[in-house]
Every structure is written in structure tokens, then in C-alpha cells.
Amino acid sequence: ELKVEQNPLFLSMQEGKNYTIYCNYSTTSDRLYWYRQDPGKSLESLFVLLSNGAVKQEGRLMASLDTKARLSTLHITAAVHDLSATYFCAVDSWGSQGNLIFGKGTKLSVKP
Amino acid sequence: DGGITQSPKYLFRKEGQNVTLSCEQNLNHDAMYWYRQDPGQGLRLIYYSQIVNDFQKGDIAEGYSVSREKKESFPLTVTSAQKNPTAFYLCASSMWLSGTGELFFGEGSRLTVL
Numbered sequence: 001e002l003k004v005e006q007n008p009l010f011l012s013m014q015e016g017k018n019y020t021i022y023c024n025y026s027t028t029s030d031r032l033y034w035y036r037q038d039p040g041k042s043l044e045s046l047f048v049l050l051s052n053g054a055v056k057q058e059g060r061l062m063a064s065l066d067t068k069a070r071l072s073t074l075h076i077t078a079a080v081h082d083l084s085a086t087y088f089c090a091v092d093s094w095g096s097q098g099n100l101i102f103g104k105g106t107k108l109s110v111k112p
Numbered sequence: 113d114g115g116i117t118q119s120p121k122y123l124f125r126k127e128g129q130n131v132t133l134s135c136e137q138n139l140n141h142d143a144m145y146w147y148r149q150d151p152g153q154g155l156r157l158i159y160y161s162q163i164v165n166d167f168q169k170g171d172i173a174e175g176y177s178v179s180r181e182k183k184e185s186f187p188l189t190v191t192s193a194q195k196n197p198t199a200f201y202l203c204a205s206s207m208w209l210s211g212t213g214e215l216f217f218g219e220g221s222r223l224t225v226l
Binding site for chain 2: 042
């Protein structure tokens with residue numbers, strides 16, 4: 001059974017600081033996704049990582065994938081308040097027929 | 113504009129009633145999914161469908177039913193058999209065969225049982 005673990009689950013940061021969210025998964029996969037969810041809202045796609053070594057960047061967020069370590073990271077650079085949200089990683093395991101397994105999410109709060 | 117439309121956004125139900133949540137997409141996606149999210153939790157898969165007239169149970173299908181009569185539509189019925197239906201329900205779609213597998217989500221339906 002594929003398991004996806006994120007850590008930390010809660011993260012309180014000061015504006016201007018850097019931090020990394022980790023996403024570990026338990027079985028072979030080469031497809032990993034990051035989503036953002038604002039309170040009371042739906043999920044918005046941030047990054048799609050489709051191969052080992054994939055790195056994608058958008059603004060202050062950068063995501064990477066290491067399929068050998070079964071690890072993805074979401075790095076936040078010089079955090080700003082607008083980044084406050086819950087971030088989910090999701091994994092598409094082989095044979096899953098497109099069903100993504102989601103982590104529990106990391107609730108990020110960026111304070112002035 | 114292409115996207116996924118869920119309705120209603122908010123729904124209140126008395127115990128013992130069935131309710132149906134609508135999900136329509138105009139993205140021409142093959143696959144559609146229903147997820148449930150409880151407060152402070154991740155998403156759990158209820159049902160999914162990869163082609164018309166076919167669907168499979170996800171991890172928490174008990175107490176729910178679906179149909180896929182048209183490619184664009186995947187309604188979810190929350191039956192009275194669902195013990196704890198109060199939750200946020202998210203519909204999603206993807207091109208899982210020919211695309212990246214990325215899920216695109218609707219805005220969600222929030223169901224409260226009174």
C-alpha cells in the first residue's frame with residue numbers, strides 16, 4: 001500500500017526566511033504533484049514532477065524529485081505572507097490507474 | 113472557460129436523507145474522481161471513473177454511489193448509509209492515459225448533516 005508522508009505538518013515562519021517541506025513516499029513512483037489549498041477553498045496545482053531529478057520553480061517556491069530516495073522537497077525562499085496556505089504532495093504509483101495518494105498536508109503560516 | 117463545476121457549494125441534509133452532488137467538466141478529460149476531505153486532513157478517494165459507464169471504488173466508497181453516463185458528468189450520491197457524511201467533497205478530472213496525470217479540481221461542495 002502506497003503511503004505518503006509530509007513533514008512538518010505545521011510550519012510557522014517569519015517573513016524573509018527560507019524553509020523546506022518534505023514529502024516521502026513508500027513505493028516506486030516517478031510522478032509527484034504539489035498542490036496548494038487556501039482555507040475553505042479547493043486545491044490549486046503548483047508543480048508536476050515527472051522524472052527523477054526534476055526541478056521546477058515558480059516565484060519563491062521550488063520543487064524537486066528524487067525517485068531513488070522516494071523524496072520530494074518544496075523549498076520556500078524568502079517567505080511572504082501570501083504563501084500562507086496548506087501544501088499537499090500527491091503521488092501517482094505504478095498501477096494506480098491515475099489515482100493520486102495525498103499526504104496529510106503542511107499548514108504554513110508566514111508571520112511578519 | 114474550461115474547468116470543473118461542482119454544485120451546490122453548500123448543502124445541508126437531515127439524517128436519513130440521500131443527497132446528490134453534481135460535477136461537470138468541459139476539459140474533455142477521460143477520468144473523473146471524487147475525494148472527501150475532513151477538517152485538517154488530506155484527501156481520501158471515494159470513487160473514480162476512467163471511461164463512460166464504468167467506475168471503481170476508492171478507499172472509502174461505503175455509503176456513496178456514482179454514475180458516469182456522460183463523459184462530462186460524474187455525480188456523487190451520499191446515501192443515508194454513510195455514517196458521518198459531514199465533509200468537504202472535491203471532484204477532479206485528469207487525462208490520466210495521455211496526459212501528465214495532474215488532477216484538476218472543482219471548487220468543492222461542503223455538506224453538513226443536521
